[in-house]
Amino acid sequence: MEDPDGPLVARAQKGDRWAFEQLVDRHQHRLFTLAARLLGSPDDAADAVQEAFIRAWLGLSSFRRGARFSTWLHRICLNAVHDQRAKRRTSPLEEAPEPADPRDEFLASELSGALQEALDSLDEEYRAAVVLYDVLGCSYAEIAELTGVAEGTVKSRIFRGRQRLGELLGTSVQPQESN
Amino acid sequence: MVTGTHPEEIELFDYVEGDLPETRRAEIDAHLESCTSCTERVTRVQAGKEVLREAQFLHLPPRSREGVFMNLPEKRREPGRSPALSPKQLLAILTPVAVVAAIAVALVSSGGNSNEEPSRGAAAGATAGATTERSAEDSVAPKALATFGSVVGPADQVAAELRSKGIDARTVNGRVEVRKATRQEVDRALADRRSGRVEIVLVR
Numbered sequence: 001m002e003d004p005d006g007p008l009v010a011r012a013q014k015g016d017r018w019a020f021e022q023l024v025d026r027h028q029h030r031l032f033t034l035a036a037r038l039l040g041s042p043d044d045a046a047d048a049v050q051e052a053f054i055r056a057w058l059g060l061s062s063f064r065r066g067a068r069f070s071t072w073l074h075r076i077c078l079n080a081v082h083d084q085r086a087k088r089r090t091s092p093l094e095e096a097p098e099p100a101d102p103r104d105e106f107l108a109s110e111l112s113g114a115l116q117e118a119l120d121s122l123d124e125e126y127r128a129a130v131v132l133y134d135v136l137g138c139s140y141a142e143i144a145e146l147t148g149v150a151e152g153t154v155k156s157r158i159f160r161g162r163q164r165l166g167e168l169l170g171t172s173v174q175p176q177e178s179n
Numbered sequence: 180m181v182t183g184t185h186p187e188e189i190e191l192f193d194y195v196e197g198d199l200p201e202t203r204r205a206e207i208d209a210h211l212e213s214c215t216s217c218t219e220r221v222t223r224v225q226a227g228k229e230v231l232r233e234a235q236f237l238h239l240p241p242r243s244r245e246g247v248f249m250n251l252p253e254k255r256r257e258p259g260r261s262p263a264l265s266p267k268q269l270l271a272i273l274t275p276v277a278v279v280a281a282i283a284v285a286l287v288s289s290g291g292n293s294n295e296e297p298s299r300g301a302a303a304g305a306t307a308g309a310t311t312e313r314s315a316e317d318s319v320a321p322k323a324l325a326t327f328g329s330v331v332g333p334a335d336q337v338a339a340e341l342r343s344k345g346i347d348a349r350t351v352n353g354r355v356e357v358r359k360a361t362r363q364e365v366d367r368a369l370a371d372r373r374s375g376r377v378e379i380v381l382v383r
């Protein structure tokens with residue numbers, strides 16, 4: 001299937017900043033959701049997303065045609081998240097200031113709720129698998145490409161990640177009927 | 180009593196996702212009726228799926244979005260410029276070099292001073308080539324129709340400020356190019372900025 005980002009990517013590869021900005025606008029919220037759910041901190045997530053877009057801009061010449069831009073961008077974001085987490089481990093956690101913007105308040109409450117706490121307790125590979133599949137709606141094939149594992153392993157990670165979340169957040173839901 | 184052996188994890192996952200063929204699904208349904216451990220696993224996985232469905236999609240704060248644009252290095256080439264030298268540009272550079280080389284060969288063969296002339300000629304040739312290349316680049320750059328004025332920068336920040344106020348603006352070669360906006364709109368948008376070195380131009 002043709003990459004919907006293809007024409008903009010081609011322009012951005014020639015140095016067109018406007019085209020790249022359109023790509024940023026298309027993907028910013030998905031990348032931020034991914035980073036925030038994996039890092040659990042809005043500030044760290046914003047730093048990781050900013051870093052990911054800058055790396056993407058600088059590395060556009062290495063993006064090969066035929067690949068899917070969004071997959072390439074998500075992989076860069078996962079690397080930036082990994083680096084941001086390592087950076088956070090080496091520097092002490094600063095106390096977050098009181099949010100002044102209502103949108104920040106929503107973000108802060110969303111990332112301090114029971115779901116995020118449960119997500120934070122998962123192993124990194126399970127957390128990435130459930131966020132990519134259940135929150136962002138990525139396919140098994142895309143997750144397999146992003147994380148460098150087989151599709152069967154992706155399914156297994158989603159299964160175990162969900163199972164742990166179910167244990168932590170309640171098991172009142174009954175097995176669903178056949179679809 | 181447990182009916183049959185326990186299904187594998189991936190099969191239970193496909194069961195939860197509704198991705199199994201009908202016959203296999205019926206077999207697992209039968210197994211679950213008599214196997215508490217598999218039923219508990221499936222129940223937890225479905226509960227986990229439900230809570231993840233409630234996870235909100237989060238939006239990058241606007242100030243962080245602007246931060247992306249302000250921090251994008253000016254490393255990449257501007258639009259309209261080819262990634263490598265075009266044959267025309269290459270010819271413009273190589274022609275003077277070839278002329279210099281020919282003169283050098285002529286001087287050597289005629290017994291002239293070969294230590295000085297070729298290097299002087301080469302410098303001139305290189306300058307001529309660079310000038311030609313710049314002209315070729317200028318010819319594809321957007322044409323400025325009007326200069327709005329100059330404000331204090333940096334340029335990326337000025338462009339970001341204009342965009343945040345609904346004006347199509349971007350940074351090109353250190354200046355801010357504005358599209359589809361009037362001088363009054365730009366003046367209003369940048370009313371708080373002092374005069375400076377960042378040039379603002381309207382382009383086609």
